[in-house]
Amino acid sequence: MVIKFWFIFLLSTQLFxxxxxxxxxxxxxxxxxxISIEGKMKGSGKKLxxxxxxxxxxxxxxxxxxxxxxxxxxxxxxxxxxxxxxYLYVGDQDVVEEGPAPKExxxxxxxSQKERAFRTMGTLCLGFITLFLTxxxxxxxxxxxxxxxxxxxx
Amino acid sequence: xxxxTYLCAPKTIIGWVHxxxxxxxxxxxxxxxxxxxxxxxxxxxxxxxLPSMLLTPLLxxxxxxxxxxxxxxxxxIVKIALLAFxxxxxxxxx
Amino acid sequence: MLEKSLIFKYLYRSHTxxxxxxxxxxxxxxxxxxxTFFMPYLKVWESPSRHFTPQHNHAFNIDALLDxxxxxxxxKGDKPVEITLPSFRDxxxxxxxxxxxxxYINPVSNEVLKVAKEENLISTFFNELHTxxxxxxxxxxxxxxxxxxILFLTFGGFLLYLQKRSHRTSSKASWRAxxxxxxxxxxxxxxxxxxxxxxxxxxxxxMLSSSQPFAWSMTHGTVSNMRTLVAPILFAQPKxxxxxxxxxxxxxxxLQALAQxxxxxxxxxxATLYHYGKEGAKVxxxxxxxxxxxxxxxVNRPSITLDASSGAxxxxxxxxxxxxxxRTLSTFYFLHFVPDETLGLRVVLALFGAxxxxxxxxxxxxxxxxxxxxxxxxxxxxxxVSIAILIGIIPSSALxxxxxxxxxxxxxDKEIWIRGAFYAFWCFWLFYAVFERSIVTIICRMxxxxxxxxxxxxxxxxxKSGFFFWQSFHQKAWILFYMDLALILSSMVLxxxxxxxxxxxxxxxxxxxxVFDGY
Numbered sequence: 001m002v003i004k005f006w007f008i009f010l011l012s013t014q015l016f017x018x019x020x021x022x023x024x025x026x027x028x029x030x031x032x033x034x035i036s037i038e039g040k041m042k043g044s045g046k047k048l049x050x051x052x053x054x055x056x057x058x059x060x061x062x063x064x065x066x067x068x069x070x071x072x073x074x075x076x077x078x079x080x081x082x083x084x085x086x087y088l089y090v091g092d093q094d095v096v097e098e099g100p101a102p103k104e105x106x107x108x109x110x111x112s113q114k115e116r117a118f119r120t121m122g123t124l125c126l127g128f129i130t131l132f133l134t135x136x137x138x139x140x141x142x143x144x145x146x147x148x149x150x151x152x153x154x
Numbered sequence: 155x156x157x158x159t160y161l162c163a164p165k166t167i168i169g170w171v172h173x174x175x176x177x178x179x180x181x182x183x184x185x186x187x188x189x190x191x192x193x194x195x196x197x198x199x200x201x202x203x204l205p206s207m208l209l210t211p212l213l214x215x216x217x218x219x220x221x222x223x224x225x226x227x228x229x230x231i232v233k234i235a236l237l238a239f240x241x242x243x244x245x246x247x248x
Numbered sequence: 249m250l251e252k253s254l255i256f257k258y259l260y261r262s263h264t265x266x267x268x269x270x271x272x273x274x275x276x277x278x279x280x281x282x283x284t285f286f287m288p289y290l291k292v293w294e295s296p297s298r299h300f301t302p303q304h305n306h307a308f309n310i311d312a313l314l315d316x317x318x319x320x321x322x323x324k325g326d327k328p329v330e331i332t333l334p335s336f337r338d339x340x341x342x343x344x345x346x347x348x349x350x351x352y353i354n355p356v357s358n359e360v361l362k363v364a365k366e367e368n369l370i371s372t373f374f375n376e377l378h379t380x381x382x383x384x385x386x387x388x389x390x391x392x393x394x395x396x397x398i399l400f401l402t403f404g405g406f407l408l409y410l411q412k413r414s415h416r417t418s419s420k421a422s423w424r425a426x427x428x429x430x431x432x433x434x435x436x437x438x439x440x441x442x443x444x445x446x447x448x449x450x451x452x453x454x455m456l457s458s459s460q461p462f463a464w465s466m467t468h469g470t471v472s473n474m475r476t477l478v479a480p481i482l483f484a485q486p487k488x489x490x491x492x493x494x495x496x497x498x499x500x501x502x503l504q505a506l507a508q509x510x511x512x513x514x515x516x517x518x519a520t521l522y523h524y525g526k527e528g529a530k531v532x533x534x535x536x537x538x539x540x541x542x543x544x545x546x547v548n549r550p551s552i553t554l555d556a557s558s559g560a561x562x563x564x565x566x567x568x569x570x571x572x573x574x575r576t577l578s579t580f581y582f583l584h585f586v587p588d589e590t591l592g593l594r595v596v597l598a599l600f601g602a603x604x605x606x607x608x609x610x611x612x613x614x615x616x617x618x619x620x621x622x623x624x625x626x627x628x629x630x631x632x633v634s635i636a637i638l639i640g641i642i643p644s645s646a647l648x649x650x651x652x653x654x655x656x657x658x659x660x661d662k663e664i665w666i667r668g669a670f671y672a673f674w675c676f677w678l679f680y681a682v683f684e685r686s687i688v689t690i691i692c693r694m695x696x697x698x699x700x701x702x703x704x705x706x707x708x709x710x711x712k713s714g715f716f717f718w719q720s721f722h723q724k725a726w727i728l729f730y731m732d733l734a735l736i737l738s739s740m741v742l743x744x745x746x747x748x749x750x751x752x753x754x755x756x757x758x759x760x761x762x763v764f765d766g767y
Contacts, residue, residue: 092349125675185458207578
């Protein structure tokens with residue numbers, strides 16, 4: 001219960017959605033096109049149990065599989081045939097990772113959308129800030145030149 | 155020698171050095187006082203920790219004003235050193 | 249000690265310097281803090297799943313549903329299950345447990361809902377901007393330090409005011425005198441409000457995360473984590489042992505009625521189920537004390553625990569049995585969060601927040617007035633940057649509710665798109681503030697775009713949710729109606745302000761005396 005309150009203070013997502021500070025969703029592909037899924041706390045290494053895991057298709061967002069994490073052993077699920085996300089649900093939030101492909105590759109693929117939003121918006125922001133710096137520099141330069149011209153005339 | 159005259163010169167206005175030293179000094183002294191208050195209060199852990207946490211922001215302001223109204227830079231440093239010493243004694247003693 | 253004139257000089261200069269240092273971040277915090285006074289209502293407005301007409305006092309009956317829901321969604325077990333009853337903060341019933349995803353039930357139709365996390369985008373984002381947590385690592389402590397700065401400014405400002413009264417300087421009718429009187433009057437008016445919110449804010453932002461020295465010194469250098477020392481005392485959770493055999497539980501509504509009977513002062517907000525369905529199952533009803541709301545805030549809830557099969561009282565924790573520090577902490581948190589209070593108090597506090605923002609802005613304008621008469625480009629540059637930050641935040645934040653309803657809820661990473669758009673738009677205004685020559689045009693464009701975005705957000709809210717404001721009025725969904733109304737009124741105020749800025753001579757001064765003319 002102490003952990004619960006600590007959790008509440010800790011759970012904050014900032015620039016990265018679908019990620020939780022201090023929590024890792026670990027997906028390891030194992031033989032015969034299966035993946036082993038675990039959730040671990042970063043600091044203590046404690047394994048999560050009882051949480052819901054869902055495999056959701058990237059193509060039409062339908063739920064491909066649902067299961068619950070059990071204590072003791074990692075959850076093993078079959079890799080779907082299409083691009084999918086692995087969702088780990090914790091309280092009101094979730095941790096999402098793109099699931100690894102099977103050995104033969106996906107039958108239906110969607111290009112990786114990883115952090116596409118972040119990259120687009122980040123570029124826009126940096127672009128505007130650069131424009132701001134350029135234009136203010138240009139204006140200041142113009143002002144200094146005019147001031148010098150005025151003072152030279154006397 | 156030149157450093158000494160710089161420190162002893164009466165200030166007519168607050169410069170960068172005076173300002174920064176006051177800020178850092180105020181925060182440092184407030185936290186040190188909070189630490190010694192935690193030791194001095196009696197009671198269980200909650201009763202000793204939380205009052206000092208509640209008081210610390212106010213202490214920052216108090217020390218800030220106290221350090222602000224110093225004629226010379228030397229005064230500021232002496233004030234900080236004095237209180238740091240008193241707090242260190244309290245912490246070491248309890 | 250120091251002579252009077254030196255005291256005044258030091259106070260004045262420190263007030264100016266600390267004011268400028270603290271201004272921008274704290275203005276952000278005040279702006280978004282004022283918005284978050286209305287967070288419960290904003291949460292309902294932004295979530296499609298909360299768009300229904302709540303019944304009188306959120307009357308609900310989950311008796312028939314409870315057992316089946318707990319079984320189906322893996323809630324039965326050894327971990328306590330928390331039920332949050334519907335309230336003005338959230339009209340849905342919530343069932344949650346540690347390390348599991350929460351379940352939401354519509355209390356009118358009793359249907360179990362799939363609530364996407366993306367629903368609470370706006371309120372979460374604005375709250376994070378208010379606490380400063382959007383700045384990685386140092387955000388919240390930094391905001392705490394700004395709050396300490398405001399405390400210093402409030403005390404210093406008041407001392408300055410006392411000193412000035414004995415000075416009686418010449419009363420020239422200049423803009424400087426105008427800004428000074430605005431700053432003085434608004435500053436004096438918000439002294440109690442600023443002190444309370446800055447002190448509580450400093451505690452929450454700075455002290456909670458930097459409590460290590462105190463813990464370290466108290467335990468003579470052994471433990472430095474405050475939470476491990478304090479939590480067992482203040483936040484101790486009861487542990488109940490459950491039996492193995494299943495037993496018939498009394499219906500939930502019966503238990504709730506019994507609890508209310510035994511503890512009539514309690515306004516029940518939560519219920520915790522321990523080992524439900526088994527021998528020895530207990531239900532603990534928590535809430536706030538109707539006669540002492542401040543001391544029974546969210547960190548110090550009184551409770552009554554009943555045995556779930558017989559209804560006998562197991563434990564009755566009244567307010568006076570709680571720890572003194574818990575009560576103090578609860579009052580502290582109450583002052584900052586006003587958790588269980590409804591609209592009236594929030595509106596009053598929001599007005600104070602607006603006055604605080606005006607005080608901060610007039611302080612800046614006072615300093616800018618001095619700079620206006622000096623040589624150099626720095627004054628003009630700082631004016632434009634300040635406009636971009638202090639006023640540019642208005643259209644940028646108006647963009648957020650618009651995008652929230654405009655973009656599809658299915659969009660993955662919608663949260664990042666919207667946050668990114670906020671920042672990008674803000675950066676755009678930064679660029680525009682130095683690109684466009686006329687300051688009046690800049691301010692007008694900002695205010696007008698903000699007004700249009702608010703109008704469009706109301707429009708798209710109606711389109712996408714099916715609850716246009718005339719429909720929410722007709723169906724008596726009051727929170728939705730009043731939120732839409734508030735947004736429309738705000739946009740009308742913004743349109744009016746844009747018109748007003750164009751007419752005032754004041755703003756044209758900054759253009760003429762500015763140096764950023766010519767290309």
